[in-house]
Amino acid sequence: MGRVAAPTWADDDDSGVSFVQGHGQVNLPDGTTHYSILSLPRADAKRRDDNRHGRTTSVDGVIDALQQVRLNCEHGALQATRRNPHSIEAPPRTSEEARVTLVSDASNITRKNALMQQTIDAELEKVRRSRADMLSKIAQNVKRLEIQLKAALPPKPVVLVPSPKQTPIETAPPSSPPPTPPASPPTRATNASPKAAAPSPVAPTKPHEAVRPDVPDEFVLVAKSRMEKLKQLEASIVPFADSQDPNMKRIRVLLKKKLGEACNQIANSLSSIRLVVDKIRQSFGEAKAAGEIYFHFALHFVASKLTAQVRVIAEISSCFPVANVVAMCCVHTPDLTDVFLAHMHTMCPYTIPTTPVRSEGQSDDAYRLSIGMEQDTNHSFESFDKYTQRMAMAVALLLAVMQTSPFDGQPQPAHLAISDAWTWMARVVNAAPHPLTAPILLAALETAGFELHRQYKSQFLKLASVIQSNVVPILSRDVKSGAAATLAQLTTFVTQRSFVTEPEGRRPTETSVTAADEEKSTKDDNNSSNRNDQSYNSGYGQRGGRGGGRGGYRR
Structure with a gap:
């Protein structure tokens, strides 16, 4: 081998x-x-x-x-x-396994791309929101700076421009409305010639013009004149109001009984309103026949009772029945109009509208009294929330009267018409903002916005647009004082055009007075004759007569 x-x-x-x-x-x-x-x-x-x-x-x-x-x-x-640990070749796979692997890898890649796209979209949306918030804050700051700059500069000469015309409801609105709502209301179109129907020129100020003129506006002077006349009227009726003469005392008690119970029976039904108006008209006629001092006493008493309802009204809908009584009484007794307005201006300066300015050396208590704050028996002033609510209800009552049409078809009383509501609204929009701008504007729009839109159509839409674009952005957004919540309600009301919906309670319900109601009213009137002279000075209902005394208004 x-x-x-x-x-x-x-x-x-x-x-x-x-x-x-x-x-x-x-x-x-x-x-x-x-x-x-x-x-x-x-x-x-x-x-x-x-x-x-x-x-x-x-x-x-x-x-x-x-x-x-x-x-x-x-x-x-x-x-x-x-x-090279990966140099060893993997065992061969079949075509089906390779296909499944490729499909799985493709689905994973698609899912990862979708998640990545969602993340990118979310980040872009955050950036857009942040940018929008920043631009909004910048715009607000710019507007505030413009107002402060205008306040520091001397007033510019005013250019006279004509006020817009109001077209009838059946016709189309004017094609070229003015850029800003004027201080005077649009005039209603008539069949007269264009020259005869041309309104007189007015001088509206720019919205939110912070320049305060040295001389008060004419409407402020008129309001102060009414309040001065009210003081004179109160002084003139003192001999009758404080008299201990048996005859005068009997007449005084009788007048207070009839007028007080009539004012306490107001309910939101047409029959109740007619009954109250008839009782007041009858008492006015009897007092005027007895003497001028009795008539002046009756005017002052009715105006004070009707304006005192502001203290117990908690909702806008409760203003309409009182407004119907005021409008009808002022139609039949024009002397009541100025007395009623004087009481409203004394209670709430924003019904003029004006904002009292604190004078140099004026104390805190004096300034609170000048803006309408009330004191209790302990001389403590009411809270700001209660004060704001009462001011808003006072404006709501006044605007409710201005938007009310007498149910007997007669024209509206002078100084208490729908045109006066437009004028009041335009003055508030053109004035410098203050802490109560949002509450009183919201109350006015909720009360009279429907009728203003029905009467003035596109002109009122333009006014609402000015409120949304020029007024709302510069109002207070303080959360602690409640201004932010009210401003949010005002913004929602204007942007959603809630004024196209008729407010609740604007139209009195159609009810009938039964014989049992009349019998109950007569018994209550007889039982009330035992009340003393002081029971009618509180300004609140005694819950007697038809409707339970103001129809459920709280004390």
């Missing part, structure tokens, strides 16, 4: 040895067969057995060399694996 030389390190071919996969044997060139390195344990066992029996083989050197080659190859493969 020939010997085979052991392979050297340079031998890298299979010329010397061939491996038979799966058999673990080595076929040498001379035809002998030995176990291959693929079955080393068996080869080692065979060699040990030969050594024990003294048998040697000629290929021992070959086996040792092959084992060394095996070790070197394993060492090289291990080093290559450490250098």
